Amino acid sequence: MIKAAIVGGTGYTGVELIRLLSAHPKVSLELLTSRSEAGVRADSIFPSLRGISDIVFSDLGEDTLSKLQACDVVFFATPHGVAMKQAEALTQAGVKVIDLAADFRLQSLSDFEQWYQQPHACPELLKSAVYGLPEVSRESIAKALVVGNPGCYPTTAILGLKPIIEVQNEQSERLISERIIIDAKSGVSGAGRQAKLSLNFAEASDNFSAYGVVGHRHLPEIEQGIEQLLNSQFEHKVRFLPHLVPMIRGMFSSIHLELTEAGTKVDWQQRFEDSYQNEAFIDVLPKGAFPDTRSVRASNRLRIAVHQDNAQADLTILVVQDNLVKGAAGQAVQNMNVMFGMDETLGLNFAPIVP
Ligand SMILES: NC(=O)c1ccc[n+]([C@@H]2O[C@H](COP(=O)([O-])OP(=O)(O)OC[C@H]3O[C@@H](n4cnc5c(N)ncnc54)[C@H](OP(=O)(O)O)[C@@H]3O)[C@@H](O)[C@H]2O)c1
Incomplete structure (x- = not known):
């Protein structure tokens, strides 16, 4: 099983990731972080998860890094500026990173700094990061350590x-x-x-x-x-x-x-x-x-x-x-499937909800 973590599990893309990863046949969700809800069960905040996942939010404190480093993949469902501060330590430990925010989307450092009004924390890693649109860049995503999940x-x-x-x-x-x-x-x-x-x-x-x-x-x-x-x-x-x-x-x-x-x-x-x-x-x-x-x-x-x-x-x-799905969490799971050499549709092949 692929050991996964989600940083930022109380947001909308975070809870969508919990829903998708809980149903994924090859993933075990090991760690879920929140600064505001640490120690609280996710299903007490999101009753939709009752009976689906009993995971508890962990704080994003200093000891969290070693726990994240023990995973195979970390999803950042956080605002921009968060993933880039942890990505280097994670990739050095061999962990794959999928950022749903914008830290690894713009390949040009100056464009990132101009549009997001902050210096990039890991410009070297940005050079090797791949923009995660599988229908366009499947081969590069398969080899990537860091994927910038596209904006919606x-x-x-x-x-x-x-x-x-x-x-x-x-x-x-x-x-x-x-x-x-x-x-x-x-x-x-x-x-x-x-x-x-x-x-x-x-x-x-x-x-x-x-x-x-x-x-x-x-x-x-x-x-x-x-x-x-x-x-x-x-x-x-x-x-x-x-x-x-x-x-x-x-x-x-x-x-x-x-x-x-x-x-x-x-x-x-x-x-x-x-x-x-x-x-x-x-x-x-x-x-x-x-x-x-x-x-x-x-x-x-x-x-x-x-x-x-x-x-x-x-x-x-x-x-x-x-x-929230093809525009965020679903595409992130699709990228994970590609990065781990799995069938791209694994855990994602379900019908839309009507009405
Ligand atoms: N919503 C969409 O449709 C969509 C689509 C594509 C991409 N995105 C991108 O995906 C990311 C998440 O979006 P969202 O809609 O899920 O946002 P959200 O609902 O506002 O959730 C943000 C999450 O990040 C955590 N967080 C906030 N600041 C943090 C920090 N400094 N360090 C660590 N964790 C922090 C929050 O939890 P705590 O405060 O409890 O720690 C919360 O769980 C954003 O970058 C967004 O642009 C969103």
Whole structure:
């Protein structure tokens, strides 16, 4: 069995990891940390875990490091800035690290320091860390000691654009114009479990608001995804517009693109189907279908629909996922499966919850 630990088990991605790892046939959850709930059983905070896990929260004190070092993999479900302080000591002990925060996502040190306004604690380790999007970088993830689990919005954006950038590179000609518009919506669990005025029931329910329209930290991650991960031969300018919608789980990203003359000649529906035909978690919907967030709820699936309009000149890609699963904890477990050479779908192959 793989011995796993979760740092930050009282948050929403933390409890989602407990749910997924408890059902994983090859994992034993050995350690769960919380600074605020140390000594308390996890199922007393989250009754959904009663009968599923009897684990107790441990403090993240000094002696915790040696306990983490005794594990095979440590998931950090914490805010940015936490994993990078422990990652070096863990990897030196041969422990694999999967950070759900942003410490290992941006490969450029200066980008990290500019966007997160703090020095990186382990710049050398950052160089060897891998951005954990298995559908793009499976081989590198398999060899990685440290994986930066992608942000939720970037997962939808990069996977929604992947087939397009691939075909464009293959044909070595512009098939979409420079501008990429990503109009995205997230349920409120995307902001985590801590109390915030904008997330109060009376503020967030029966409401629909934009935020981070300029300067959202997922923008450089999406740009990095297009330039480095997908190796785009052409420059693109991304306009990213996130919104908060009154639901708990779920993310819906609409990607708007203008096709060039050459781009109108491509059968995009077919190209998306071809690109993802072997991917267990990516579902390209039939032509004309519309995705909804309910169709992926509590699952690791991401569904994509391809639409064309205006004499085929406008291409719109609609992408849905559960922000806590494929957008966070599920993808982290998928990365763990790849890192340990296991079947990528192990512990993740369950149907979404409806209604
Ligand atoms: N929510 C999403 O949909 C989503 C999607 C993708 C990625 N992420 C990323 O995943 C990470 C966790 O997100 P979340 O939504 O689960 O957040 P959350 O609900 O706010 O939980 C944060 C957890 O981190 C712990 N924590 C906070 N500060 C800490 C510190 N300085 N040292 C150690 N532990 C600390 C907290 O527990 P204690 O205070 O009890 O220690 C809590 O368990 C974030 O980086 C977030 O950006 C979230």
